[in-house]
Amino acid sequence: xxxxxxxxxxxxxxxxxxxxxxxxxxxxxxxxxxxxxxxxxxxxxxxxxxxxxxxxxxxxxxxxxxxxxxxxxxxxxxxxxxxxxxxxxxxxxxxxxxxxxxxxxxxxxxxxxxxxxxxxxxxxxxxxxxxxxxxxxxxxxxxxxxxxxxxxxxxxxxxxxxxxxxxxxxxxxxxxxxxxxxxxxxxxxxxxxxxxxxxxxxxxxxxxxxxxxxxxxxxxxxxxxxxxxxxxxxxxxxxxxxxxxxxxxxxxxxxxxxxxxxxxxxxxxxxxxxxxxxxxxxxxxxxxxxxxxxxxxxxxxxxxxxxxxxxxxxxxxxxxxxxxxxxxxxxxxxxxxxxxxxxxxxxxxxxxxxxxxxxxxxxxxxxxxxxxxxxxxxxxxxxxxxxxxxxxxxxxxxxxxxxxxxxxxxxxxxxxxxxxxxxxxxxxxxxxxxxxxxxxxxxxxxxxxxxxxxxxxxxxxxxxxxxxxxxxxxxxxxxxxxxxxxxxxxxxxxxxxxxxxxxxxxxxxxxxxxxxxxxxxxxxxxxxxxxxxxxxxxxxxxxxxxxxxxxxxxxxxxxxxxxxxxxxxxxxxxxxxxxxxxxxxxxxxxxxxxxxxxxxxxxxxxxxxxxxxxxxxxxxxxxxxxxxxxxxxxxxxxxxxxxxxxxxxxxxxxxxxxxxxxxxxxxxxxxxxxxxxxxxxxxxxxxxxxxxxxxxxxxxxxxxxxxxxxxxxxxxxxxxxx
Numbered sequence: 001x002x003x004x005x006x007x008x009x010x011x012x013x014x015x016x017x018x019x020x021x022x023x024x025x026x027x028x029x030x031x032x033x034x035x036x037x038x039x040x041x042x043x044x045x046x047x048x049x050x051x052x053x054x055x056x057x058x059x060x061x062x063x064x065x066x067x068x069x070x071x072x073x074x075x076x077x078x079x080x081x082x083x084x085x086x087x088x089x090x091x092x093x094x095x096x097x098x099x100x101x102x103x104x105x106x107x108x109x110x111x112x113x114x115x116x117x118x119x120x121x122x123x124x125x126x127x128x129x130x131x132x133x134x135x136x137x138x139x140x141x142x143x144x145x146x147x148x149x150x151x152x153x154x155x156x157x158x159x160x161x162x163x164x165x166x167x168x169x170x171x172x173x174x175x176x177x178x179x180x181x182x183x184x185x186x187x188x189x190x191x192x193x194x195x196x197x198x199x200x201x202x203x204x205x206x207x208x209x210x211x212x213x214x215x216x217x218x219x220x221x222x223x224x225x226x227x228x229x230x231x232x233x234x235x236x237x238x239x240x241x242x243x244x245x246x247x248x249x250x251x252x253x254x255x256x257x258x259x260x261x262x263x264x265x266x267x268x269x270x271x272x273x274x275x276x277x278x279x280x281x282x283x284x285x286x287x288x289x290x291x292x293x294x295x296x297x298x299x300x301x302x303x304x305x306x307x308x309x310x311x312x313x314x315x316x317x318x319x320x321x322x323x324x325x326x327x328x329x330x331x332x333x334x335x336x337x338x339x340x341x342x343x344x345x346x347x348x349x350x351x352x353x354x355x356x357x358x359x360x361x362x363x364x365x366x367x368x369x370x371x372x373x374x375x376x377x378x379x380x381x382x383x384x385x386x387x388x389x390x391x392x393x394x395x396x397x398x399x400x401x402x403x404x405x406x407x408x409x410x411x412x413x414x415x416x417x418x419x420x421x422x423x424x425x426x427x428x429x430x431x432x433x434x435x436x437x438x439x440x441x442x443x444x445x446x447x448x449x450x451x452x453x454x455x456x457x458x459x460x461x462x463x464x465x466x467x468x469x470x471x472x473x474x475x476x477x478x479x480x481x482x483x484x485x486x487x488x489x490x491x492x493x494x495x496x497x498x499x500x501x502x503x504x505x506x507x508x509x510x511x512x513x514x515x516x517x518x519x520x521x522x523x524x525x526x527x528x529x530x531x532x533x534x535x536x537x538x539x540x541x542x543x544x545x546x547x548x549x550x551x552x553x554x555x556x557x558x559x560x561x562x563x564x565x566x567x568x569x570x571x572x573x574x575x576x577x578x579x580x581x582x583x584x585x586x587x588x589x590x591x592x593x594x595x596x597x598x599x600x601x602x603x604x605x606x607x608x609x610x611x612x613x614x615x616x617x618x619x620x621x622x623x624x625x626x627x628x629x630x631x632x633x634x635x636x637x638x639x640x641x642x643x644x645x646x647x648x649x650x651x652x653x654x655x656x657x658x659x660x661x662x663x664x665x666x667x668x669x670x671x672x673x674x675x676x677x678x679x680x681x682x683x684x685x686x687x688x689x690x691x692x693x694x695x696x697x698x699x700x701x702x703x704x705x706x707x708x709x710x711x712x713x714x715x716x717x718x719x720x721x722x
Contacts, residue, residue: 013346014048015363016354017338021045022366024318026373026399030392033650036586037321040334042143043200044314045370047338049147050204057155058169058205058212061162071155076432078367079144081414082406084435086371087113090137091442093379099464099629100451102135102622107446109138112145114440119145119192134381135622140374142192149194150201158205169209170231176202177235181242184268184329196327200335207339229280236276243269246329260320264329267336307348310340322548322586362400368411369403376402382621382630385646459638460629466692467625475705476515481534485551495534496564505570506719507533509561510542513617514576516703520712521574521719528720533570535561541577543595544602549585569606574719575599576614578701579658580651589654593661600665612718613662615655617672617701618647618682624697628684640693643681647673668718675714676707686710 021041028038060066087110094106112121119142133139154172162168179198190196243265314337321330344351353359362369376399380391413419417426446452453461476482481495499505508514508521515536525532539551544562546555579592600611620627628640655673662669676682676696686694686706696707703711712719 011346012355012360013348013351014052014342014354016356016359017044017341017363018048018366019359019362020314020354021048022362022369022373025370026396029374029377030395031389032584035318037318037334039323039326040314040317040321043327043331043334044338045143045366046147046197046200047204047207047335048342050150050201051208051342052204053151054154054158054169054172054205055208055212057158058209061158061168062212066155066159066162068155068159073429075148075151076429077415077426078411079148080432080436081410082368082371083113083144084432084439085406085410086368086375087138087439088442090375091439091446093375094137094446095452095455097379097382097630097634098451099626099633100453100456102626103446103451104449106137107443107451109136109141110443111440111447112443113138113141114436114443116145116148118142119149119194123190123192135378137375137378139378140370146192146194146197147201150198154201154205167209169206172202172205173235176206177238180268181238183327183331184242184246184265191326200327200331203335203339204342207342211343232278233276233280236272239272240269240276243272260330260333261325261328264332267332268329271336303344303348306340307344307350310337310342310344311350313337314341365400365403365407368406369399372402372406373399383634385621385648388649456633457638460633463632463638463640463693464625464629467629467695472698476512476518476536477534481536482512482515482518483537483557485538486553487537488553490560491535497531497533499568500531503529503531504572505531505533506572506574507535507570508574508576509535510574510576510614511536511540511578512538512702513578513614514542514574516708517574517576517614517712518708519705520703520708520710523709524712524716524719530572530720535564539581541579541582541595542575542599544598545595547582547585547587547591547595549582549587565603565606569608571608572610572612572719572721573603573608574612574614579616579654580619583650583654589650589657592654593657596658597661597665600662600667604665610719610721611667612670612715613658613667614670615658615672616651617703618645618651618677618697619701620645620697621700623699624684624695628695640685641681642684643678644684645677645681647677647682668721670711670715670718672711675711 021044024035024038024041024044026038027035028041032038057066057071060071091106091110094103098106108121109118112118118138122136122139122142153175157171157175158168161170161172176199179195179202183196183199186196247262247265247269313333317334317337321334341351341354346352346355373396376395380395384391408420413424414427414432417424456464473482477492477495478484479487479489480492483489483491506521508517515534515538518534518536521532535557537551537554537557539549540554540557541547541550544558575596582592583589596613600613603611622630624644627644631641631644632638651673655671659669659671683696686696688694694706695704696710698704
């Protein structure tokens with residue numbers, strides 16, 4: 001087979017495909033609205049990584065040169081140099097920017113990243129009340145954890161599969177089938193974990209095996225073995241069965257939000273069925289020979305078609321996908337598209353475009369670019385509020401420059417012993433290991449010291465302690481009239497009190513941004529006699545149609561609410577939701593306006609006299625308290641500023657559009673943005689003379705009791721209007 005250098009040929013088109021994948025991820029992270037499915041770039045990376053590493057392993061097995069130690073040494077030289085630099089730099093930035101709690105949390109993630117277990121830590125932290133993902137500088141390293149956990153298993157699986165002259169990918173293929181079955185059928189997918197991602201890397205390994213076997217001479221092909229038709233039929237049958245079961249379990253498989261997932265199921269079924277037919281034909285010499293002869297005659301046409309279809313499917317994935325229920329059957333689309341592009345080969349017309357020099361350059365720095373881009377984005381967002389297009393471009397350029405320098409100054413010397421074309425000698429593996437241990441100790445020190453509180457002045461440290469504490473959702477009537485995501489219980493009876501003769505009824509309807517109005521409305525009720533109904537559930541907007549970004553269980557709750565409204569009509573309905581959350585979750589401004597339009601018209605038809613629509617409110621980067629402490633420390637001040645932050649232009653536009661719509665429909669509108677914010681920032685505290693800082697928000701977007709009362713008192717005329 002020749003030398004390793006001769007066997008491991010770099011394909012320029014795959015480098016270009018890497019460039020497209022990393023650019024998709026970076027653009028999605030910076031400007032989600034510009035490329036909603038850009039996160040699929042990670043799935044493209046998985047297939048590419050599985051293909052390249054699988055090819056290298058299989059070529060070594062075929063040549064009789066396979067070595068576990070050599071494989072892991074190559075992985076260490078590939079991954080550790082850039083990783084150590086990025087982790088160290090992130091820790092240093094965290095020292096300057098992060099609060100004590102955030103730095104301690106970052107320390108956990110750094111320590112986990114040094115053992116490639118960041119995905120496991122993130123999975124354990126996932127939850128409704130967890131810190132937002134946009135505040136975790138090392139969130140993106142979950143994919144590195146998945147890859148390295150995969151590569152702990154695959155060399156052993158290929159080595160075991162190759163023993164006794166059998167097919168090397170046998171066990172890797174079976175585990176991939178099992179992983180795909182879980183992904184297709186699991187009702188609650190695990191985004192960060194290997195068991196729902198194994199099959200994506202396994203597709204790459206299998207593709208590499210098929211290409212090696214088809215290109216090898218008979219003697220070489222025999223060393224790779226071949227799967228028996230029975231095994232192939234068994235794999236295909238399991239996948240077809242899973243596709244049928246998953247399709248049958250969907251109540252509305254072809255509704256708008258489910259089309260791509262259902263298409264993924266159809267592709268799984270079609271590919272499995274085609275594989276089963278091919279396996280059956282391989283047992284008959286005549287049909288199989290005719291089929292293979294036809295494939296050989298039209299090989300070039302098939303490759304061109306493979307490239308075209310692959311690019312089209314990848315493009316569809318990047319534009320049309322949403323992160324809801326990911327990974328799932330819809331993940332088949334970007335994985336299949338990537339496999340088709342790779343299978344088309346470097347000679348295809350579209351693949352030659354991927355080999356253009358700018359794309360090859362970006363592909364060559366894709367790994368350090370992926371490492372650098374997310375910490376840069378997170379730290380920028382933590383010290384600023386909302387980046388415009390110019391700032392986004394500058395951030396991308398900064399990440400590209402850092403990735404370029406990292407490759408030339410760090411990666412190339414460590415991997416190839418070359419610095420700007422000159423031989424410098426590669427460092428021994430133990431040096432790289434010591435660097436990794438050092439970063440792990442940095443992370444552990446941040447955890448052990450609880451985030452180095454000595455960085456704060458005594459006055460600011462005391463203020464930070466006074467602001468710390470968990471929000472008390474009981475103020476919203478938690479588990480009674482405000483229900484968390486996934487709660488199966490019904491609203492408590494006191495949430496829907498019976499009507500009293502002559503006493504008006506006011507319904508508070510919506511998600512948690514309706515619930516946080518309750519303390520203020522309760523105060524208003526003490527001054528004015530009215531019955532208060534409260535139907536609020538986290539992540540459930542007050543609309544009559546399903547929204548992609550809503551929480552599980554909203555459909556059943558919505559059906560009950562609409563049924564109640566048709567039987568008993570309140571005098572006033574207060575509609576409130578965190579509209580920006582649904583906007584970022586894939587619902588367009590037009591869909592939000594259509595939903596509120598439908599609400600107002602339907603409530604008017606029922607006979608509701610007064611409809612009050614509450615608009616989007618301000619949001620903070622982490623929590624108001626955390627943002628205040630960060631800002632005050634970086635500016636070296638001990639007094640809480642009157643205003644902080646900046647409202648994104650998208651929210652101002654949504655607020656103006658909702659206000660105009662409400663006015664046109666003769667409904668009343670309350671603008672939280674205009675009440676709390678101006679062009680200089682948003683109000684932070686209420687009563688200045690309070691012994692403890694009287695913050696108006698207790699987390700990133702929910703009002704405290706003081707904030708709720710201030711807003712409702714200012715909106716009393718709209719709420720009590722007849």
